[in-house]
Amino acid sequence: MVAEEEAAAGRVPATDDRFFLVDPLDGTKEFVSRNGEFTVNVALIDKGVPVAGVVYAPALGDLYVAAGGRAFQARVEDGAVGALSAISTRAAPAAITAIGSRSHGSGETEAYLGRYNVGAFRPAGSSLKFCLVACGEADLYPRFGRTMEWDTAAGDAVLRAAGGKVVTTDGSPLLYGKRNQPTDSDFANPYFIAAGGLDPLPAN
Ligand SMILES: Nc1ncnc2c1ncn2[C@@H]1O[C@H](COP(=O)(O)O)[C@@H](OP(=O)(O)O)[C@H]1O
Numbered sequence: 001m002v003a004e005e006e007a008a009a010g011r012v013p014a015t016d017d018r019f020f021l022v023d024p025l026d027g028t029k030e031f032v033s034r035n036g037e038f039t040v041n042v043a044l045i046d047k048g049v050p051v052a053g054v055v056y057a058p059a060l061g062d063l064y065v066a067a068g069g070r071a072f073q074a075r076v077e078d079g080a081v082g083a084l085s086a087i088s089t090r091a092a093p094a095a096i097t098a099i100g101s102r103s104h105g106s107g108e109t110e111a112y113l114g115r116y117n118v119g120a121f122r123p124a125g126s127s128l129k130f131c132l133v134a135c136g137e138a139d140l141y142p143r144f145g146r147t148m149e150w151d152t153a154a155g156d157a158v159l160r161a162a163g164g165k166v167v168t169t170d171g172s173p174l175l176y177g178k179r180n181q182p183t184d185s186d187f188a189n190p191y192f193i194a195a196g197g198l199d200p201l202p203a204n
């Protein structure tokens with residue numbers, strides 16, 4: 001199991017073909033600003049692919065689950081998990097809804113979005129961005145900024161299971177368990193684009 005705070009303290013186990021990535025508090029800035037958009041993230045990686053995951057936003061009472069190749073959403077009230085309902089991405093409308101970080105924007109992101117017909121931009125914190133694409137509330141989440149694997153793996157699992165995709169700027173699937181990278185630290189992600197029912201334009 002690889003967890004954000006453990007990794008920060010230098011405790012990183014050898015990773016096998018299958019391992020868990022955990023971020024107990026994703027969206028620290030959201031947590032501090034009390035807007036509720038922080039999450040607890042657990043993902044199961046199998047040979048580099050996020051095959052199962054849970055994203056839980058305790059302050060909002062929203063739970064998203066990827067399991068068995070399908071994605072689900074549930075409400076959590078008073079600690080009780082309500083009925084799971086299946087979620088899926090939507091076919092992208094002519095004017096898409098883009099989603100992006102509340103606290104980590106970039107000029108590159110704006111330039112990339114300029115190549116689409118964007119009808120609305122929705123800022124959101126943490127891994128909730130993947131989940132909003134997964135349930136068809138948004139179509140595109142370009143992230144041209146740094147993240148770590150534990151920030152993205154669970155949301156990525158939910159989005160893939162809902163019919164979407166997460167690709168690097170050259171269009172290849174975002175992979176996990178990245179160690180000994182030539183230009184970045186272990187578990188650091190490259191820039192990526194998460195998409196629902198559209199094929200994202202290559203970014204380079
Ligand atoms: N320069 C950087 N390097 C690594 N991760 C970064 C980063 N800037 C932002 N992040 C990650 O982006 C996450 C927040 O994303 P967003 O802005 O989309 O909500 C943060 O998660 P934490 O809140 O768990 O630290 C943080 O890990």
Ligand SMILES: [Mg+2]
Binds near residue numbers: 004026027
């Ligand atoms: Mg995080």
